[in-house]
Amino acid sequence: MYPARTWLSRSFSNISSHPLRVCVVGSGPAGFYTAEKMLKAHQGAEVDIIDRLLTPFGLVRSGVAPDHPETKIVINQFTRVVQHERCSFFGNVTLGSSISLAELRELYHVVVLAYGAESDRDLGIPGEDLSGIHSAREFVWWYNGHPDGKNLNPDLKSTDTAIILGQGNVALDVARILLRPTTELATTDIASHALAALNQSSIRKVYLVGRRGPVQAACTAKELREVLGIKDLYIHIKEVDLLKSSEDEEVLKNNRIQRRVYELLSKAATSGNSHSSSGQGELHFVFFRKPACFLDSGTGHVAGVHFEKTVLKGVGPGKQVAVGTGKFEDLDCGMVLKSIGYKSVPVDGLPFDHQKGVVPNASGRVLTDALGDQTLLEKGLYVCGWLKRGPTGIIATNLYCAKETVASISQDLEQGTLAAVTSLPKPGREGLLQLLDDRNVRIVPFSGWEKIDSEERRLGSLRNKPREKLTTWEDLLKVGTE
CATH class of the missing domain: 3.50.50.60 (FAD/NAD(P)-binding domain)
Structure with missing residues (x-):
């Protein structure tokens, strides 16, 4: 187990002495900005980012046009976030099949869904x-x-x-x-x-x-x-x-x-x-x-x-x-x-507004139903990015979106709304890794991504390109887990 850490954030001084365990689902801009803001706002919080893909960075990698390299520079910032001692990335983890939303909520005090929109209108x-x-x-x-x-x-x-x-x-x-x-x-x-x-x-x-x-x-x-x-x-x-x-x-x-x-x-x-x-x-x-x-x-x-x-x-x-x-x-x-x-895709156990293609929420707090009753909150469950506001905006839009969601989390912790959730220790990362191991899910940690990155750059240099992307699950998994 990770050693218990002392909270430096005033908002938790009277709540508990065990680490706040946070899981962010989705490693695109919304996910990384959320992780960055959480790490800054709450000294001692441990943030795990999971993604169904084996590679991080979401649409920065798979959406930004190849002839727009300047837009991809934000990857450097995201890399610094995940290299933080209180942050981890686990790829090849699919919400809904590798692990359920209910299980994630059992493992973590706070779950932030930021997995974007992977379907079409x-x-x-x-x-x-x-x-x-x-x-x-x-x-x-x-x-x-x-x-x-x-x-x-x-x-x-x-x-x-x-x-x-x-x-x-x-x-x-x-x-x-x-x-x-x-x-x-x-x-x-x-x-x-x-x-x-x-x-x-x-x-x-x-x-x-x-x-x-x-x-x-x-x-x-x-x-x-x-x-x-x-x-x-x-x-x-x-x-x-x-x-x-x-x-x-x-x-x-x-x-x-x-x-x-x-x-x-x-x-x-x-x-x-x-x-x-x-x-x-x-x-x-x-x-x-x-x-x-x-x-x-x-x-x-x-x-x-x-x-x-x-x-x-x-x-x-x-x-x-x-x-x-x-x-x-x-x-x-x-x-x-x-x-x-x-268009965003719902998962089991997640309130979803099918008409708007978003999770019903109030400033990132997930609401129990799509009718928008702000008194009915899914405690400990939050949303950020396209899943929260619909598929609009540029990369930087997610920065403001994450700021709002993290402000809601901080407010809920401060006001005691999350007291029942945060009063008990949660297994967090150790519990996640144990569960995935039991299910034979081959996770790709950030060090695995670094191997993929290195290999793509090597292949690219042979063709006078910045990188030659590995484009199959098999190749990515082979390089990322070797």
Whole structure:
């Protein structure tokens, strides 16, 4: 057993003398920021981070585009967190199968769920199950070397046209990967199977389709500037789509980010050539269209999308929604990527709001039901990140999210709300490791990740890349546990 430690935090001086055992489920930004804040707020707390993957860092590793290395620098900060003497990481531990939520709550005083969103929203329209239609998440996992994305094998050879549904940053990432010269991608940490497929790709034309207009585009100026800056790329935007209503003018006046995005789109619409040249890559921004159904080629493969034209309707101050007009048009393609949002997945024993795709919570405190009654709390159970607020925001958003959740934990400890939970010693890490050992779960500790990291960097150096990712569960487990 770990020796009992003296609390330095004033909030626990009158509660107990045994360590506060905290388990964080999920090792993405939300999980790591939570661990960091807990370690700082409570001297003596022991924090264990578990993840179903064998590798830490969540979407920083498997979501951030390979040509955005500067965004991944935050890994250095997270590494310092897990190297703290009171923090541990255990990979290859799946909540729900390796261990249940009820068991975790027995082992730890505080459990924080931060495992993000690993599924996708559906459109719920005819033809959605045709081959050639993928979620953007699956495609991102595929090119980023996520072990669950290796077998996606998108057919990039049989068509020259892809339609991306959505105009957020993920949609722009996907468009950029499809259209950017592979010579530029070859020096990134893109998965080698993806680079090989992109080298053989026939896709030259990409449509980015949104339900609303350019004023409501959900991307950031930085991402937009990057995709517009791909060399020798023909950009097409209908000038009629850039016409603004008085409501649009109000939005632009009050929102600097939206204003910058609109300005970049306007400039791109007027500064390019009026026609593409032979063999040139094309990026078409299509606004005011919502998918009504997918078109079948006759062989069970997607052949296009049947779109309904939309107009904006005001539903409140500064808020406009797209409504159908009853007018339709088709766009032909051989591949569709749905970038319409990630979705979190519940586990047994966890209250879940299926409509919103989040755990009902008050400032990170898990509520017993989805009706939002803030007097009914799941004591000792908290939530952070996408599971708490939905799949929105950038990496740094999770910093503020974690701050709020940890503040709730601190307040509950201080006010005695958690008194019954924290008055008794809990087995924590020793109990977790014993239980996993009994079940023959092969955990990958942080030292195992360091072996994987070292091997990936070694393989990468042979190809002039920062790393060559190991992309199968077998390879990761072999290197991480040897």
